[in-house]
Amino acid sequence: MSSKKSKKVNIKYIAKVAGVSPSTVSRALRDDPNASKKTKERILKIAKKLNYYPNLLAKGLRNKRTKTIGIILNDLKNPLYYDTIKAIGDILNDIDYTMVLCDSNYEQKLEKKNIITMLSKGVDGIIISPVNAKSENIKLIIENDLKAVYIDSVPDYEKINYVYVNHEIASFIATEYLIKNGHKNILLLNGPYQLTSSKVFLKGYLKALKKYDIKPNRALIKYTDLSIDKGYEIFKKIYKNNSIVNNINFTAIISLSDLLAIGIYEASKEIGFIIPGDYSVIGYDNILTTSYLNPPLTTLHAPKIRVGKYSANILLNQIEGKNIEYKKIVLKPRLVERGSVKKIN
Amino acid sequence: MSSKKSKKVNIKYIAKVAGVSPSTVSRALRDDPNASKKTKERILKIAKKLNYYPNLLAKGLRNKRTKTIGIILNDLKNPLYYDTIKAIGDILNDIDYTMVLCDSNYEQKLEKKNIITMLSKGVDGIIISPVNAKSENIKLIIENDLKAVYIDSVPDYEKINYVYVNHEIASFIATEYLIKNGHKNILLLNGPYQLTSSKVFLKGYLKALKKYDIKPNRALIKYTDLSIDKGYEIFKKIYKNNSIVNNINFTAIISLSDLLAIGIYEASKEIGFIIPGDYSVIGYDNILTTSYLNPPLTTLHAPKIRVGKYSANILLNQIEGKNIEYKKIVLKPRLVERGSVKKIN
DNA sequence: TTGTAAGCGTTATCAA
DNA sequence: TTGATAACGCTTACAA
Numbered sequence: 001m002s003s004k005k006s007k008k009v010n011i012k013y014i015a016k017v018a019g020v021s022p023s024t025v026s027r028a029l030r031d032d033p034n035a036s037k038k039t040k041e042r043i044l045k046i047a048k049k050l051n052y053y054p055n056l057l058a059k060g061l062r063n064k065r066t067k068t069i070g071i072i073l074n075d076l077k078n079p080l081y082y083d084t085i086k087a088i089g090d091i092l093n094d095i096d097y098t099m100v101l102c103d104s105n106y107e108q109k110l111e112k113k114n115i116i117t118m119l120s121k122g123v124d125g126i127i128i129s130p131v132n133a134k135s136e137n138i139k140l141i142i143e144n145d146l147k148a149v150y151i152d153s154v155p156d157y158e159k160i161n162y163v164y165v166n167h168e169i170a171s172f173i174a175t176e177y178l179i180k181n182g183h184k185n186i187l188l189l190n191g192p193y194q195l196t197s198s199k200v201f202l203k204g205y206l207k208a209l210k211k212y213d214i215k216p217n218r219a220l221i222k223y224t225d226l227s228i229d230k231g232y233e234i235f236k237k238i239y240k241n242n243s244i245v246n247n248i249n250f251t252a253i254i255s256l257s258d259l260l261a262i263g264i265y266e267a268s269k270e271i272g273f274i275i276p277g278d279y280s281v282i283g284y285d286n287i288l289t290t291s292y293l294n295p296p297l298t299t300l301h302a303p304k305i306r307v308g309k310y311s312a313n314i315l316l317n318q319i320e321g322k323n324i325e326y327k328k329i330v331l332k333p334r335l336v337e338r339g340s341v342k343k344i345n
Numbered sequence: 346m347s348s349k350k351s352k353k354v355n356i357k358y359i360a361k362v363a364g365v366s367p368s369t370v371s372r373a374l375r376d377d378p379n380a381s382k383k384t385k386e387r388i389l390k391i392a393k394k395l396n397y398y399p400n401l402l403a404k405g406l407r408n409k410r411t412k413t414i415g416i417i418l419n420d421l422k423n424p425l426y427y428d429t430i431k432a433i434g435d436i437l438n439d440i441d442y443t444m445v446l447c448d449s450n451y452e453q454k455l456e457k458k459n460i461i462t463m464l465s466k467g468v469d470g471i472i473i474s475p476v477n478a479k480s481e482n483i484k485l486i487i488e489n490d491l492k493a494v495y496i497d498s499v500p501d502y503e504k505i506n507y508v509y510v511n512h513e514i515a516s517f518i519a520t521e522y523l524i525k526n527g528h529k530n531i532l533l534l535n536g537p538y539q540l541t542s543s544k545v546f547l548k549g550y551l552k553a554l555k556k557y558d559i560k561p562n563r564a565l566i567k568y569t570d571l572s573i574d575k576g577y578e579i580f581k582k583i584y585k586n587n588s589i590v591n592n593i594n595f596t597a598i599i600s601l602s603d604l605l606a607i608g609i610y611e612a613s614k615e616i617g618f619i620i621p622g623d624y625s626v627i628g629y630d631n632i633l634t635t636s637y638l639n640p641p642l643t644t645l646h647a648p649k650i651r652v653g654k655y656s657a658n659i660l661l662n663q664i665e666g667k668n669i670e671y672k673k674i675v676l677k678p679r680l681v682e683r684g685s686v687k688k689i690n
Numbered sequence: 691t692t693g694t695a696a697g698c699g700t701t702a703t704c705a706a
Numbered sequence: 707t708t709g710a711t712a713a714c715g716c717t718t719a720c721a722a
Contacts, residue, residue, distance in 0.1 A: 023708075062700045083422065121413075
């Protein structure tokens with residue numbers, strides 16, 4: 001069938017087989033108008049028979065276009081991202097683009113490396129959930145004219161695209177909802193301190209407290225990595241401190257991520273607390289698992305699929321030159337009332 | 346800071362700035378022994394100041410190595426893959442490789458396109474969950490000498506690598522477990538018909554039935570796509586047929602994917618059936634959500650992280666030439682007993 | 691230790 | 707409509 005050690009099939013080789021010049025083959029393969037229909041058909045047939053596939057490295061080097069986009073995310077394991085990735089993937093499949101996927105692990109240094117990798121690989125653009133909206137890494141993107149759509153948090157620049165679920169509104173809605181349910185001492189379980197999303201999330205929380213004349217308590221604001229384990233850990237630690245020194249009291253918890261909320265559930269189960277009897281809990285993102293928790297988690301729905309669709313379309317339009325203006329899309333989270341919040345007097 | 350319209354920084358440009366030849370720069374950047382320490386340091390400093398980053402397309406074209414691996418999966422949205430992707434990503438980050446990620450959507454045609462894309466992009470190897478173990482697509486991989494590690498199902502070739510969770514054992518364990526709990530009429534909710542995993546899964550099911558002298562019933566074997574929605578749909582349809590014609594009876598369900606099992610939960614809730622009172626259910630994969638279902642889903646744990654680690658390491662070793670032999674790793678699923686199976690008389 | 695030059699597979703320009 | 711040629715940015719003989 002396939003001859004071993006067969007010569008590499010490239011345009012030059014096809015040209016030799018077809019008895020024409022490489023440029024003619026190139027034109028035929030690209031369906032260039034400057035090529036007779038007849039030769040096109042002939043070349044295409046030969047290319048197919050030889051199982052030719054183009055060398056995208058050479059093509060990219062030559063054309064300065066790779067039909068590739070980069071996706072840089074903070075944690076490939078967070079279920080939050082999968083609907084988004086799937087949505088992007090579907091769009092790319094349709095138009096023969098591919099994606100290079102990187103995980104920054106919430107580390108600026110790793111993020112920088114990832115951005116440079118994208119530049120080096122000549123991707124046509126990136127979709128990035130930045131670690132920090134004010135970091136040098138954003139400058140790196142801008143100064144290198146790398147087309148980008150920011151998701152998750154928004155750098156403070158004019159000439160950028162973003163598709164942003166407003167975290168400030170999210171925490172505001174959550175906090176207000178709890179307050180209206182009688183809660184005054186609300187623990188904020190925030191993400192990593194350096195994460196811009198955490199800062200924004202804090203803002204909405206404070207805003208809501210202020211609106212209802214509740215004095216914020218520094219001890220009720222905690223920062224941690226976004227994972228089930230960390231949620232579990234921190235809640236156990238809080239519980240321990242609480243029972244000993246008894247300096248922090250709260251009746252409700254807001255967390256930046258459903259994962260943290262799940263960790264709280266785990267810890268509560270172990271410690272023996274009841275949700276929402278002892279503590280009310282609100283999560284964020286509305287990942288699959290939340291609706292099956294016991295009690296089902298009240299959370300804020302993030303429109304993950306739309307984030308993917310919008311960001312991919314914006315980026316692609318810009319790459320294809322169909323749209324020059326910068327697009328700024330702000331999506332609103334939506335409260336999903338389930339069973340983890342209790343009304344208290 | 347950055348001069349607008351600045352000249353592209355490449356090796357040639359650095360050479361000019363440094364007053365040396367391009368090859369000297371190339372050697373310096375690659376830490377080639379044939380370059381004086383002094384010039385190396387000088388070049389490196391200049392490169393840094395100029396914010397040089399290498400053009401990986403050119404490098405790849407020249408070296409026939411791209412430090413890129415391709416990942417081809419059947420459904421980017423299936424939580425089964427998250428841990429695997431994350432594990433692969435962590436390993437790649439450590440050694441400055443990147444991944445190109447593609448979704449084949451369980452379609453052979455799309456899979457073929459994805460494989461060709463990987464070849465065209467000159468990836469150093471792929472990790473693939475093939476749609477069908479006997480398809481022409483496998484030949485495509487082999488004939489093009491594309492290094493590959495197969496996960497999820499195993500093509501019938503000698504010279505391949507795979508990391509495989511044995512689905513036959515999975516369904517056998519599940520079926521036997523149900524039988525030992527008194528079930529005789531067991532519905533098999535399988536994946537898509539053309540999917541090799543489905544065929545293998547069926548095998549273990551039949552084997553267990555045979556062992557206990559239970560005659561298989563064709564009507565109790567169903568095929569469908571792996572998603573919550575499809576699980577929901579098919580179960581509602583089965584219920585409808587069942588109540589009208591009453592030709593199929595069963596007390597337990599085995600499904601190829603936890604997602605299908607969740608769909609069954611949803612349908613049951615709506616119809617009013619009790620799990621495991623009316624039907625016992627066993628899933629497969631042990632995705633995060635399963636332990637929070639009500640009742641918690643009894644399922645077979647698939648070692649997802651290990652699949653990622655093993656497959657990445659095998660592939661990388663082979664790419665780096667550290668290992669020439671083909672590696673075949675079979676992992677065993679492990680029964681996770683929870684609350685969705687009831688013992689009957 | 692360094693420089694020259696050719697080549698990786700494409701494509702755009704120019705000339706025929 | 708086709709062909710020759712140079713160039714994309716990098717590396718590696720080979721020569722100096």
